Amino acid sequence: MLNYIFRRIGYMLVTLAIISVVGYLIVELPPGSYVEFEIQRLRQQGGNLSQDQITALELRYGLNDPIYVRFWKWISGFVRGDFGESFQYRQEVKDLIGQRLMFTISISIFSLLLAWGIAVPLGVYSATHRYTLPDYIITVLQFLGLSIPSFLVALVLMVFAQRTLGQQVGGLFSDQYQTAPWSVAKFIDLLAHLWIPIVVIAFGSTAGLSRIMRANLLDVLGMQYVQTARSKGLTENVVIWKHAVRNAMHPLIMILGGSLPGIISGETVLAIVMNIPTVGPMYFTAQLNQDLYLAASFLMFLSILGVLGNLLADIALAWVDPRIRYE
Amino acid sequence: MNQTISSTSDKAASILEGEDIILKVRDLHTYFYTDIGVARALNGVNFDIPRGKVMGMVGESGCGKSVTALSIMRMVTKPGRIVQGDIALFRKKKGGENDKSQIIEEINLTKLEGMGPVMRSIRGAEMSMIFQEPMTSLNPSYTIGDQIMEAILLHQGVDKVEAEKRAINILDGVGMANPALVVKRYPHELSGGMRQRAMISLALSCTPSILFADEPTTALDVTTEAQILDLMRDLQGRINMTIIFITHNLGVVAQMCDYVTVMYLGRVVEQATVDDTFYNPKHPYTSSLLRSIPHVGSRQKERLMPIRGVVPDPYSAIKGCPFHPRCSQVMRGKCDAQVPGLTVVGKSHTVRCFLYSDTVEEASNVR
Known part of the structure; x- marks a missing residue:
């Protein structure tokens, strides 16, 4: 088992190295650079830049170095924790993304927990009560969850929260806590804002996950064992939960591995709609503006999350299914 | 719960002379309510199982052998259901170590809830089952030891250490090499024959008085089959177990069984001792089954006699004797009009056929 985990970690490092090269190339790929973008912006505002100023900027960002030198500068800084500076915000990337990444990860993890907590029992129930009225009702709800886009659910919930519950919606904090230091009241305020995105993300993935759970459990329930x-x-509960569900979990665990990056990119639209300071919107504009270091750092962090998710899923899978431990 | 059933339907009181009956099945109907109709898998099954003997159950695929076993184990799941009938288990009350009183208690299994506590305490402890496919009958996620110990822990109230000791003992008893190692192994690490031995150990883990063996050797090669059959015969003798051996291999029946029950389309058509079944078959279906297998020493030119047609699908109800459309000795106006009743044709030998008497089966009013 330990051998297996070490080998997986080895694969993970190789994957990340490849991603860093390919990712950096792709971020660099569009013609032009942030400097040209900046020059254009300044010219539009009526200012004019002398050739000297342009050369100074190009020199400052090392734009005339060959690409492998620039890549090396970036990646060697990245592994030491120096992610470079954002052109657009004129701030260290580290300071820009730290809190956003934290919010993104916590929203993702909470919505994953919520989605799993509902999807697994729901899928088990509808598989064990196949073709009964509750199963039909669950099925209808599942298709609703699959087909309604998340921003719409978000809008509906926002209206509901404001009109009925009288909550202030949008953003993560109410105005009075925006700049206040952390306190219990601020934390409660955060939770009051956080539940909508968590529920919205969980809603969509619960539907998909419980469909998969139902289909797999139906297969397993037909097995001889x-x-x-x-x-x-044994009691029917032990038969279902110990003997059947465990063998029906594989696809769900595999989905879990790939779902972290999916949730982060899927949440972008939602974050824009709800004005939540998560990773998605900033990553999006960084790429539009060719904000090289910001975009590349986001890309690396999301890849690390994705690869890490897969590693955890692989370990969980090996724990659930002994046949995987000895490949 | 313990309502005596011999009084309700004693029209087929035990005909197995001189045998102590452990299981009495009367008028058992099990239906499957599927989308395309009601499949009448069991259509009034009647038979007795003698204690400590091996009863073979034969018949073509789809005649209800497995469903009979599952019905008795009360493991028929949706959309299937036992709609009518009684199953009486005569179990020896387990007193203390020195209790030699041998009180026999009668339990009507059809009156119990299939997944209820009483039935669960019987299943696995009093009766257990070996399935056809050793490759899939063990859970791939748990070790052999875990799976055997689960039953021991459930029924015998011992601690884990003792349960593992017993599991190793049982594995040793079924001729498993290295039992102490095998308990730590997962099913996919064992061969088919080893898995079937593990499955037998699992079924025997609480020394049941009745064992259902549902084609336990069909998926195995002949050498392994011979070993497993020897093992079962040996174990049966050692702990005086009753075995209900479901198979369509008549050779295995001849080797293993004391009595034979022949089933056709959800009904028992003949029950007899193994000798009578082979040398003095009464029902045309039994004779055709026997004619359709090759004999050593038969002349080369002699052709095997397959039975005409196939087993009808269980969705359609056949009027009269279920075998009459395929029977070579069919009597028009009789066989296709009424269902033949049970006729005693010899010592411990019963048959349902109008060739031997005019007894008509009373129509049972099934919902």
């Missing part, structure tokens, strides 16, 4: 478990005289 489920009958074997019954023939021992």
Whole structure:
């Protein structure tokens, strides 16, 4: 088992190295650079830049170096924790993304927990009560969850929260706590704002996850070993949860591995709608503006999350299914 | 719960002479309510199982052998349901170590809730089952030891250490090499024969008095099959277990069984001792089954006699004797009009056929 984990971590590092090269190339790929973008902006505002100023800027950002030198400068800084400076914000990337990344990760993890907490029991229930009225009702809800776009759910919930619950919606904090230091009241205020995005993200993924759970459990329930478990005289609960559900979890765990990056990019639209300071919107504009270091750092962090998610899923899968431990 | 059923339907009181009956099945109907109709898998099954003997159950695929076993184990799941009938289990009350009183208690299994506590305490402890596919009948996620110990922990109230000791003992008893190592292994690390031995250990872990073996050797090669059959015969003798051996291999029946129950389309058509079944078959279906297998020493030119047609689908109800459309000795106006009743044709030998008597089966009013 330990051997297996070490090998997986090795693969993970190789994957990340490849991603850093390819990712950096792609971010650099569009013609022009941030300097040209900046010059254009200044000219539009009526200012004019002398050739000297342009050369100074180009020199400052090392734009005349060959690409592998620039890549090396960036990546060697990145592993030491120096992510460079954002052109657009004139701030250290580190300071810009730290809190956003934290919000993104916590929203993702909470919505994943919520989605799993609902999806697994729901899927098990509808599989064990197949073709009964509750199963049909669950199925209808699942299709609703799959087909309604998340921003719409967000808008509906926002209206509901404001009109009915009288909550201030949008953003993460109410005005009075925006700049206040952390306190219990501020934390409660954060939770009051956080529940809408968490519920919205969970809503969509619960539907998909519970469909998968239902389909897989139905397959497993037809397996001979489920009958074997019954023939021992175990209670139906033990038969279902210990013997059937465990063997129906594989696809769900594999989805979990890939779902972290998915949730982060999926949440972009939602974050724009709700004005939540998460990673998505900033990553989006950084790429539009060719804000090289900001975009590349975001890309690396999201990749690290994705690869890490897959590693955790692989370990969980090996724990659930002994056949995977000995490939 | 313990309502005596011999009084409600004693029209087929035990005909197995001189045998102590452990299981009495009367007028058992199990239906499957599917989208395309009601499949009448069991259509009034009647038979007795003698204690400490091996009863073979034979018949073509789809005649209800497995469903009979599952019905008795009360493991028929939706959309299937037992709609009518009684199953009486005569179990020896387990007193203390020195209790030799041998009180036999009668339990009507159809009156119990399939997943209820009483039925669960019987299942796995009093009766257990070996399935056809050793490859899929063990859970891939748990070790062999875990799976055997689960039953022991559930029924015998011992601690984990003792349960593991017993599991290793049982594995040793079924001829598993290195049992102490095997308990730590997962099913995918064992061969088919080893898995079937593990499955047998699981079924025997609480020394049940009845064992259902549902084609336990069909998926195995002949050498392994012979070993497993020897093992079962040996174990049966050692702990005086009753085995209900479901198979369509008549060779295995001849080797293993004391009695034979022949089923056709959800009904028992003949029950007899193994000798009578092979040398003095009464029902045309039994004779055709026997004619359709090759004999050693038969002349080369002699052709095997397959049974005409196939088993009808269980969705359609057939009027009269279920076998009459395929029977070579069918009597028009009789066989296709009424269902033949049970007729005693010899010692411990019963048959349902109008060739031997005019007894008609009373129509049972099934919902």
